[in-house]
Amino acid sequence: MKQKKVYSMQKMMILSVTYFLSAFMLLSVTVYAWFIITNENNSHLISQISDVEAEYEFYIYQNMLRDGSSNLTLTNNICTTNEEDLCYQLIPNPTSAHLMDGSAAPGERYSFAIKILALGNSESYLNLSIGGVTSSGYVLSKNKIQNAFNYEVTKIVYIQNDVETIDKKEVSPTIHSSNYFNEDDGYTYPLVRNVPIFVDQELGSSMIVFFDFYFDPTIYGSDINQVPYTNSNIFMNQVFTVEDIFMYISNELT
Numbered sequence: 001m002k003q004k005k006v007y008s009m010q011k012m013m014i015l016s017v018t019y020f021l022s023a024f025m026l027l028s029v030t031v032y033a034w035f036i037i038t039n040e041n042n043s044h045l046i047s048q049i050s051d052v053e054a055e056y057e058f059y060i061y062q063n064m065l066r067d068g069s070s071n072l073t074l075t076n077n078i079c080t081t082n083e084e085d086l087c088y089q090l091i092p093n094p095t096s097a098h099l100m101d102g103s104a105a106p107g108e109r110y111s112f113a114i115k116i117l118a119l120g121n122s123e124s125y126l127n128l129s130i131g132g133v134t135s136s137g138y139v140l141s142k143n144k145i146q147n148a149f150n151y152e153v154t155k156i157v158y159i160q161n162d163v164e165t166i167d168k169k170e171v172s173p174t175i176h177s178s179n180y181f182n183e184d185d186g187y188t189y190p191l192v193r194n195v196p197i198f199v200d201q202e203l204g205s206s207m208i209v210f211f212d213f214y215f216d217p218t219i220y221g222s223d224i225n226q227v228p229y230t231n232s233n234i235f236m237n238q239v240f241t242v243e244d245i246f247m248y249i250s251n252e253l254t
Contacts, residue, residue: 054116054117054118054126054197054247054249055116055117056114056115056116056117056247057090057114057115058090058091058094058112058113058114059074059078059088059089059090059091059112059113059114059115060088060089060091060110060111060112061087061088061089061110061111061112061113062079062084062085062086062087062088062089063085063086063111064085066104066105066108066109066110067108067109068109068110068111068212068214069086069088069111069154069210069212071086072154072155072157072167072210073157073164074088074113074115074164074208075162075163075164078090088113104215104240105215106148106215106216106217106232106235107215107217108214108215109212109213109214109215110212110213110214111154111210111211111212112210112211112212112213113208113209113210113211114128114208114209114245114247115206115207115208116197116206116207116208116209116247117206118197118198118206118249123196123197123198123251124196124197124249124250124251125173125193125194125195125196125197125249125250125251125252125253125254126192126194126195126196126197126207126209126247126248126249127190127192127193127194127195127246127247127248127249127250127254128190128191128192128209128245128246128247128248129188129189129190129191129245129246129248130151130188130189130191130242130244130245130246131187131188131189131243131244131245131246132241132242132243132244133146133181133185133187133189133241133242133243134146134185134240134241134243135238135239135240135241136238136239136241137237137238137239138234138238140221140224141183142183142221142222143221143222143234143235144183144238145235145238145239145240146181146182146183146240147180147181147182147183147219147221148180148215148216148219148221148232148235149180149181149213149214149215149216149240150178150179150180150181150213150214150216151177151178151179151180151181151189151191151211151212151213151214152177152178152211152212152214153169153176153177153178153191153192153209153210153211154210154211154212155167155169155208155209155210156168156169156174156176156192156195156207156208156209156210157207157208157210158198158206158207158208159206159207159208164208169192173194173196173253174192174193174194174195174196175190175192175193175194176191176192176193177189177190177191177192180216180219188246191209191211191245192209193254194253194254195207195209197249213242217232219232220232220234221234221235
């Protein structure tokens with residue numbers, strides 16, 4: 001009986017936080033865990049998901065060479081088995097952490113896609129941001145491995161009659177970001193803002209956001225005396241984690 005009471009209180013607390021966020025920002029919000037790059041397969045993440053007026057699918061590009069996707073489309077480019085390469089692998093449960101196999105090396109690029117289908121009855125706007133970015137295994141904060149990673153929106157398309165449009169990321173009012181993560185663990189990084197989601201009552205309308213993470217080989221870090229290193233060895237044996245992607249869907253521009 002005591003266990004049920006504790007569980008009920010925890011559930012009420014989670015719902016209260018969710019309702020507060022929705023009321024405060026006048027937006028629908030979803031939060032889901034993302035991925036870990038590490039050579040120590042012992043990390044775990046926990047996240048929660050709240051209701052939004054949209055359906056979404058999350059994809060990771062399978063690429064043994066880890067040089068990113070040059071074929072930015074989901075049409076005829078989705079993996080049918082886990083062993084396939086050079087295709088987008090659907091992650092069935094993006095609320096659970098997805099561990100990237102092996103370790104990351106400077107110069108590697110990781111590609112992702114999020115497909116979103118609006119369920120509302122009017123035009124709305126999509127906003128994506130990244131949070132929960134952390135590093136472990138460093139000595140000095142300025143030498144966190146996350147500082148060497150760049151994030152970039154590579155393409156935004158709509159799907160009309162099962163055909164993907166040309167790249168729309170430069171079309172107003174859409175705003176897209178390309179930047180480096182910083183050493184602040186509490187920082188939230190905007191990915192896209194004000195991406196219109198058009199709703200067709202008969203066919204519906206979906207869109208895809210493609211984006212990359214790039215391990216910049218020109219970033220080396222520096223020692224305690226601010227003297228720059230000459231290679232990326234300072235990042236060896238560190239673990240890079242991205243815990244959350246926040247998805248906001250609003251009826252108004254933000």
